[in-house]
Amino acid sequence: xxxxxxxxxxxxxxxxxxxxxxxxxxxxxxxxxxxxxxxxxxxxxxxxxxxxxxxxxxxxxxxxxxxxxxxxxxxxxxxxxxxxxxxxxxxxxxxxxxxxxxxxxxxxxxxxxxxxxxxxxxxxxxxxxxxxxxxxxxxxxxxxxxxxxxxxxxxxxxxxxxxxxxxxxxxxxxxxxxxxxxxxxxxxxxxxxxxxxxxxxxxxxxxxxxxxxxxxxxxxxxxxxxxxxxxxxxxxxxxxxxxxx
Amino acid sequence: xxxxxxxxxxxxxxxxxxxxxxxxxxxxxxxxxxxxxxxxxxxxxxxxxxxxxxxxxxxxxxxxxxxxxxxxxxxxxxxxxxxxxxxxxxxxxxxxxxxxxxxxxxxxxxxxxxxxxxxxxxxxxxxxxxxxxxxxxxxxxxxxxxxxxxxxxxxxxxxxxxxxxxx
Numbered sequence: 001x002x003x004x005x006x007x008x009x010x011x012x013x014x015x016x017x018x019x020x021x022x023x024x025x026x027x028x029x030x031x032x033x034x035x036x037x038x039x040x041x042x043x044x045x046x047x048x049x050x051x052x053x054x055x056x057x058x059x060x061x062x063x064x065x066x067x068x069x070x071x072x073x074x075x076x077x078x079x080x081x082x083x084x085x086x087x088x089x090x091x092x093x094x095x096x097x098x099x100x101x102x103x104x105x106x107x108x109x110x111x112x113x114x115x116x117x118x119x120x121x122x123x124x125x126x127x128x129x130x131x132x133x134x135x136x137x138x139x140x141x142x143x144x145x146x147x148x149x150x151x152x153x154x155x156x157x158x159x160x161x162x163x164x165x166x167x168x169x170x171x172x173x174x175x176x177x178x179x180x181x182x183x184x185x186x187x188x189x190x191x192x193x194x195x196x197x198x199x200x201x202x203x204x205x206x207x208x209x210x211x212x213x214x215x216x217x218x219x220x221x222x223x224x225x226x227x228x229x230x231x232x233x234x235x236x237x238x239x240x241x242x243x244x245x
Numbered sequence: 246x247x248x249x250x251x252x253x254x255x256x257x258x259x260x261x262x263x264x265x266x267x268x269x270x271x272x273x274x275x276x277x278x279x280x281x282x283x284x285x286x287x288x289x290x291x292x293x294x295x296x297x298x299x300x301x302x303x304x305x306x307x308x309x310x311x312x313x314x315x316x317x318x319x320x321x322x323x324x325x326x327x328x329x330x331x332x333x334x335x336x337x338x339x340x341x342x343x344x345x346x347x348x349x350x351x352x353x354x355x356x357x358x359x360x361x362x363x364x365x366x367x368x369x370x371x372x373x374x375x376x377x378x379x380x381x382x383x384x385x386x387x388x389x390x391x392x393x394x395x396x397x398x399x400x401x402x403x404x405x406x407x408x409x410x411x412x
Contacts, residue, residue, distance in 0.1 A: 029396065033388035040392065043303020047332070118332035122302050125335070125412055133387045 001055040002075065002172055003182055004116065005065065006218060008048035009076035012066060013226070014097060015041030016233050017084055026087055033133060034090070040126040047119045054115075067237035071227045072220040079162035081217070081226040085155065088141050088148065092155035095134035099195040100166045100188065102127040107183040116181065135199045142203025149204070156200075157208050164213025166192070253288040256323070260286045260293045263321035267313040270306050271391045272409075274348045277310055281340025284331060293318065293326040298336045300412070301392040338412050350375045355397065355408040372408050374399035384408075 018038030025031035049062035079097060084090045105127055108120035141152040167185045169177065176182035200207055216222065236243055251259065264286065265278035277283040277297065284296040295314055299307050311328045318326045338357035346356035355375045371380050379401035386396040394407045 029386035029388075032390070033386060036388040036392055039303040039305070040301060041303070043299075043301060047302055114333070118335065119302070121335040122299075122332060125337075126302060129387060129410075136387075 001052050003176055004048050004052040004055060006075040008045045008052060008065065009074050010080050010097075010101075011041040011048065012045035013074070013076045013229065014080035014093075015039070015045060016229060017080065017082075018090070018094075020084055021090065030087075037094070037130050037133070040130070044119065044123045044126070047122075051115050051119065063237070067234045071222050071230055074217075074222065074226060074230070075220060076217050076226075077162065077165045078214060078217040078223055079159065079165065081223060081229060082159060082162060083225055085158070086151055088151035089155040089158060091134050091137040091141065092152060093159055094130065095138050095199060096159060096163055096196070097166075098127055098131040098134050099192050099199075100185075102131045103188045103191045104183055104185065107188065111182070112180040131195070135195075138199055138205070139203040142200070142205040152203065153205055156205060160208040160210065161212060161214045165215040165217060168215060168218060170218065250291070253291075256291070256293065257286050257288045259321055260288070260295065260318060260323055260326070263317040263323070264295055264314050267310060267317050270309045270313075272349075272354070272393075274352050275341075275345050277314075279342050279345030279348065281336060281342070281345075282310065291325065293323050295326060295328045296331055297328060298331050300336050304392055336412070338409065341409075349409055353406055354394070355406060357409045357411045372397055374402060374404070375406055376404050377402040382406075 015038040018034045018041065021031065021034040021038075023031065025034055045066070046062050049065045052065065053061050079093065082089075082093060084093075102124065105120040105124035109117050109124055111117040111120065138152060141148040143149070167189050169184060169186055173182050177184045197207065264283055265276055267277050267283075269275045269277060269280055269282070280300070282297050282300065284298050286296070287294045295318075297307070297310065297314070307330070311330075314328055315326065318324075339359055341357065346359075349356040353375050355372050358370075358372075370384070372382050373380050374382050377399060379399055381400045382397050383400065384395060385398050385405065389396045389407050393409055393412065395410045396405060397408045398405045
C-alpha cells in the first residue's frame with residue numbers, strides 16, 4: 001500500500017506544481033502543455049490512490065489520501081515539491097523526473113501486481129511524451145541565449161541534490177522488489193544518467209560536480225515547500241469538510 | 246407483465262446499439278465505439294455490464310462518458326446496468342476504427358497513424374495535412390487542446406491543425 005502511495009504522491013505533487021502554471025506560462029502553447037502534463041500526472045495519481053485504497057481495504061479513498069493527510073504523511077520525493085521557480089527551473093525539474101519516470105513505468109508494466117502493471121502501461125506512454133517535451137526545452141534553453149543558458153544551469157545546480165532520492169530503496173520496498181511486484185529504482189540509474197548526460201551535452205550545460213544528496217521525502221521528512229503547496233491543494237476540504245460538487 | 250423478457254443476446258445487442266452511439270464530449274464527431282473506448286457488453290442474470298477503458302490516465306471525459314452511457318441505456322429501456330472501467334489491455338490509438346479515422350480527417354483533425362504507437366514517438370513523424378494532404382507539415386507543440394492531440398501546421402496551405410497523436 002505504501003509503495004503505491006509513494007508513487008501516487010510523486011505524481012499528485014508534481015501535477016499540482018504544473019497546474020500552478022495555468023494562465024502564467026510564457027506562451028499559450030506551453031500553458032497548455034504544462035497543464036496537459038499536470039493532468040496526465042494527476043490521472044496517474046488517481047489510479048494509484050484508488051489501488052492503494054483497495055490494498056488497504058479501509059475507509060480511505062483517493063480524495064481522503066489527497067485532501068486529508070498532512071505533509072509528514074506524504075511520501076513523495078523532495079524533487080517534485082520544489083517550487084516552480086522560473087520556466088527553466090520547471091522544465092529542468094520535469095526532465096530530471098521524467099527521465100526517471102519513463103523507464104520506471106516501463107519496468108513496472110511487468111509487475112506481478114496486475115493493477116500496477118496496467119497503470120504503468122498507461123503511464124509509460126504518457127511519460128514518453130513528457131520526457132520528449134522536457135528534453136527539447138532544456139536543449140533549447142541551454143543552447144539558447146546567455147540568459148536562458150544561465151537560468152537553465154542555475155536550475156540544474158538548484159535541483160541536482162534532489163535527484164539521488166529517486167534511486168533510494170528502503171526495507172519496505174526491498175521485499176516487494178524481491179517478489180517481482182516493485183521495480184528496483186537503483187537498476188534505472190544507468191539509463192537515467194545516459195538520458196540526462198545526452199540532453200545536457202546537446203544543451204551545452206554542465207552536470208553539477210557535487211554528489212551530495214538530500215533525502216527524506218520517502219519517510220515523510222519534507223522541505224518547507226510541501227506545507228505551503230498542501231495548504232492550497234487542501235484548502236476547500238479543510239475549510240468545508242466533506243464538501244462535494 | 247405484457248412485455249416479454251428479451252433473450253440475453255438480444256439484450257446485449259440492444260445495449261451495444263445504445264452505448265455505441267455515445268460520443269466523446271471532447272471530440273464529438275467520434276463515438277466511443279469509433280474510439281475503441283467501448284470495450285464490450287456482457288449480460289449476466291438480466292443485468293447489463295458495460296466495459297470501457299480510458300484513453301489517457303487523466304482523461305476528464307471518462308466521467309461524462311459513463312454518465313452518457315447510463316442515460317443512453319435508460320432511453321433504450323435498460324435500467325439495470327453497471328459500468329466497469331478496465332485499464333488492461335491499455336488503450337492505444339490502434340483501437341480506433343477506420344470509420345473513426347475518416348471522421349477525424351473530415352473535421353480537420355489528422356488521424357493517428359495505425360501501428361505507429363512507439364516508433365512514431367521517437368522517429369521523425371510525417372503527418373499529412375488533413376486539409377490539403379501535403380506532407381510538408383511540422384509540429385508546433387507536443388500538447389494541444391485535449392490530452393490526446395498535438396498542434397501542427399501545414400507549410401503548404403499554411404493552416405494549423407490538430408493531430409490525434411499516436412499513443
